Amino acid sequence: MNAPVSSPTEFRTHADPMDTQAPAPTGLSLLGWGRWAWRRLITMRTALILLLLLALAAIPGSLFPQRTSDPLAVNAYFEANPSLAPVLDALAMFDVYGSAWFSAIYLLLFISLVGCVLPRTRLHWRALRAGPPEPPKNLSRIEHVQIEAAEPDAALGAVANRLKKGRWRVKSGDGWVSAEKGVSRETGNEIFHLGLLVVLIAIAWGALAGWNGNVVIREGNGFSNTVSQYDTFTAGRFADLEAAPAFSLDLDDFAVDFDRSETQRGTPLNFDATVTTTVPGETPVTQQLGVNEPVEVDGTKVFLIGHGYAPRVVVKDSEGQVRFDDSVVFLPRDPEFTSTGVVKVPDITPQLGLRGLFLPTAAVFEETGPISTFPAPDDPGLFVSAFTGDLGLDAGEPQSIFTLDSENMQQIGLESMRVGDTWELPDNAGSVEFAGYDRWISVKVAHDPGGLWALIAIGVALLGLTASLFIRRRRIWVVADEESVIVAGAARGENQDMEPEVSALAEHLAQSHRPTSKGGIQ
């Protein structure tokens, strides 16, 4: 027999190394140990254990905050558990999915997968070309029917034709016919496993060749797609930033609906951003940007991921000269959008800094002080404290736009304002007007060249998986001697019941080749 199977009824396309558990080599031959380790790695049992380990290893990442998704929570964890946190950190518990041990498990699993599936694929390919295997020696051990037939050879010929018509792969020899169906079960299984490999590669490629940046845009403003314009930007090692599409995006208008019902008061119901994207040389396009509605420009996607308020402040010097007139991004601190921020006015002497609290619906309580009670701007209020002195901007060190370094400044006063109010600063330092507010959105701009490939690969893998789970692979043998024919069959997988197929074929044979009906071949 040339088909590489251990037994025609067992459907192995290769000998599972675990079946003949190779003894560990004695002696110190590195090659021997290497080969032994490799053969153990590529067994089903190792794959299974690695799978279970992978499941186990993924758990801590859901129990502890992760730096990648929530760095603030990690900091909070460190503050709350000062002695435990460093230990956990040393075990990479705040970075589970990038950790060495997590990577080790899935890399081993995929190496094992390659080591297992590639040889299987080769053997399967060979088996496919060799056609169905010859009948096993002892058909009586499997589902079979023996019938009398007058002209066994003619019966065999007819059977082969019938099977071929039924889309079986048929091979015949002297006194026998072998047929097989459902080989795509195995093909599907291999496509599935290789597909998973491609998914992993595509994801890795996406991380290496992709980039993304975050940027905050106020109403009436915009940004253009260059690295320097992003607030934060990350790029993979092989990212080709030169090839990033040149475009700019302006936020024309942004509106939010908040739920005012009792059950979930304050939950946002709808975000509606109108943006205009301009690609050089083309007419600008105005469209909606929403959650679940990213805007796409040339393979780069713009996602809406956050929003907030930017109070508009006008600062005049003691002469009444306007020294600052702009809206300033404040960061929301709670679901009611109590927001904090800083206004820096370097073009005035002495320099002026404002620390502010913007409250879309302002209220003052004994215990909490001023806070917002609803996220919509029903009754906006601005609480500011003013500092004069040196803002420290000339030191050359980059400063956060959200913090005020008040070391070389002194506080000169505190004021609560409503829209339209003007506060005359003490010491003749000028005036501050709360002129209104803009909204801002934060967007993520991302280019992921791997995503689409991963999706295609997983789609193909899913088809393969379905084939591998639902297609029955089965074989039928018809063996003739002088006056009788044996029809036998075997199947692999869950439904091994060959009785219907075997007896249907036998019945057909018996009817058309009964000894009495001589020459009754259809």
Add this chain to the structure above:
Amino acid sequence: MSDQQSLAEVSNLLIYGSMLVLFIATFGFAAAFSARRTRTVDLRATDSAEIPELANAGAERTAVGGDTGARGSKVPAAFAGVGDTHAEPDSDRLPPGRRAGNIAIALSWLGFVLLFAGVATRGVWAERAPWGNMYEFSISSALAVLGVYLVVSIFRDVRWLGLFVIPAVLLTLGLAVTVLYTEAAQLVPALQSYWLVIHVSAAIICGGAFTVAGALAALYLISDRADRPGKGAISRGVVSFGQRLPDAQTLDRLSYKLIAFAFPLWTFAVVAGAIWAESAWGRYWGWDPKETWAFITWVIFAGYLHARTTAGWKGRKAAILAIVGLAAYVFNYFGVNLLFPGLHSYSGV
């Protein structure tokens, strides 16, 4: 608003009605189960899972009988005994307690229709797919478990299984109407997507299949144990309970079938979730606790499928994996929604 309010009341009434009907059905299933004849057990303590597959398939066939025509399956002597002991002559053909079982199945269908109407009315009331909070997920999940069980009952005689599935459905509904109940509310923007319908419906159907499969796996462990009283001490109660169950192999196969159906669907649900996450949050995978546990569930069930084809793992260990996989699914649903913060926190409780 009063029209709206009455819709809500109709939905609640339908759900209470279905609980009542299912409660009564439970007694029917209990009667059907306790009337089942016990199997005779092979005291030689053969591990049914270790029997070579092909030989066993043949053996079973002879034992069950009912052959017609010129068939002549020859069973090797070594396996003949095993086949005989696993046979349940006629026990599934005219089982006692059949009437109670039939009534219980009919009541379950009624309960299903009522529950379906209850979930649908809830959706009409909320003017969206009824999957916005844990109350709605729970009633839909209960519907899915019941639905999977009833679909199986079309193809198989599973009256004995009702006693284990229906109480799980009732428990879920009970939790939903008492602890988790919330008024319908609009969805947050991230949930306003047709992906919600695709992703969640796939996931909930999987949940139904995993639950019934997990119950079968647990029963498999008991049935298998009862068949081998020689191994270690177990109480007579377990043995006599286990011997009322179908044989271990039947349970194992049915459990596998459901998981084989659900695993690709779960893969699809996870992928659909990733696509959705990308459009809502700008990244398709972020190891959010919900995503993490979906992944864990997926890996465990992949492990289960492997275990069934791995020497030393098929049988009991595979069944335990099916139960662990279900546990991961359920934890993802209750545990993660209630314990962990994350983008997916919209439990509404």
